[in-house]
Amino acid sequence: MLTTGCSMVRQADEAKIAWLDYRPSGLELDVEVFPFADLWRRATPAAIRATYRYTFPMLICVTEGTSTQLVDFEPVACAAGSLLVLRPGQVHSFGSGEGWDGWLILFRAEFLPALAETNSELLPVLGLDRLPNHLSLPAADFAAVTEVIGRMEKDAREDISSTLLHPLLRHQLCGLLLRLSVLHDRQTGAEAVHSRGHKRYAQFRTLVEQNYAAWHQVAAYASALGCTQRSLTRAAAQATGRTAKQVIAARIALEAKRLLAHTDLPIYLVAGSLGFDEATNFSKFFKREAGCTPAEFQQRHE
Incomplete structure (x- = not known):
């Protein structure tokens, strides 16, 4: 299970919410599947x-009802057919938690095959980064997805030795992610997903995730990718509708929000950890991106 009830209460009562670790209950499995109602x-x-801010990936599959959940401070309207993809480090709230049910799939990040373990044909589609935060699936596709999830949940409860159960669940999870990638490609348009510009943007996003605190300029990313700033900005615009500069700024602002809301770091240390020499420059940047000052944002999340 996600964690025990009492430890969730202790974390919820804190002014700043700590990271939530993966703590399975019952069988010591590296993946868990259970209905939200169990929570x-x-x-x-x-x-x-x-x-909460999670140390592990989680999939949330809404099977009935409606809810508005928060992912990285943004509301996401969910209904039957919705699937949320949460990655380690993201900030999430179930909202009120009432009026809906569905499946939760939690797993350790290392449960997915590592680069050295995976056939090269599978590498482009197994990463969670290929999937959006929110997928809305039509009925037929959703039925295929929930069938896989239901099979995983039943198998996890079977009297199977861990030496067989772990690889079984691992392959099922990989199969589920492959299916979600196929469905996402179908919705987006496979030609666009596999275009040169989209691949360049995917490489750019990986670099941003690794270097946003140190590299604030588009030039640094273009140099690392061996392309011009213009071509990188064009790739970002085609993939997201935003310029490369806006993508970088949005990632820095998101991390700033996470640190301001979920740590006790003073603003000047948040600024320094994100590569700003002066707290005043950080405050100007944050107000431009978030519409409020860092102090105001902190107060809202106390």
Whole structure:
């Protein structure tokens, strides 16, 4: 299970919410599949409504009802057919937690095959970064996805030795992610997803994730990718509708929000950790990106 009810309450009562670790209950598995309704039996409503930052990936598949969940401070309207993809480090809240049910799939990040373990044909599609935060699937596709999830949940409860159960669940999870990648390609348009510009943008996003605190300029990323700033900006615009500069700024601002809301770091240390020499420059940047000052944002999340 995600964690025990009492530990969720302790974290929810803190002014700044700590990272939430993967703590399975029952079988010591590297992946867990269970209905959201089970969470109500293990935790308090306050703990469920709280905001957490996870150390592990999680998939949320809404099977009935509606809810508005928060992913990195942005509301996401969910209904039957919605699938949320949460990655380590993201900030998430179930919202009220009422009026809906669905499946939760939690797993250790290392449960997915490592680069050295995976056939090269699978590498482009197994990464969670290929998937959006929110997928909305039509009924037929959604039925195929929930069938796989239901099979995983049943197999996890079977009397199977861990030496067989772990690889079985691992292959099923990989199969699920492959299916989601296929469905996402179908919705987006496979030609666009596999275009040269899209691949360049994917490489750019990986570099941004690794270097956003140190590289604030488009030139640094273009140099690392061996392309011009103009071609990189064009690739970003085609993939997201935003310029490369805007993508970099949005990632820095997101990390600033995470640190301001979920740590006790003073603003000047947040600024320094994100590569700003002066806290005043950081405050100007943050207000431009977030529409409020860092101090105001902190106060809203106390």
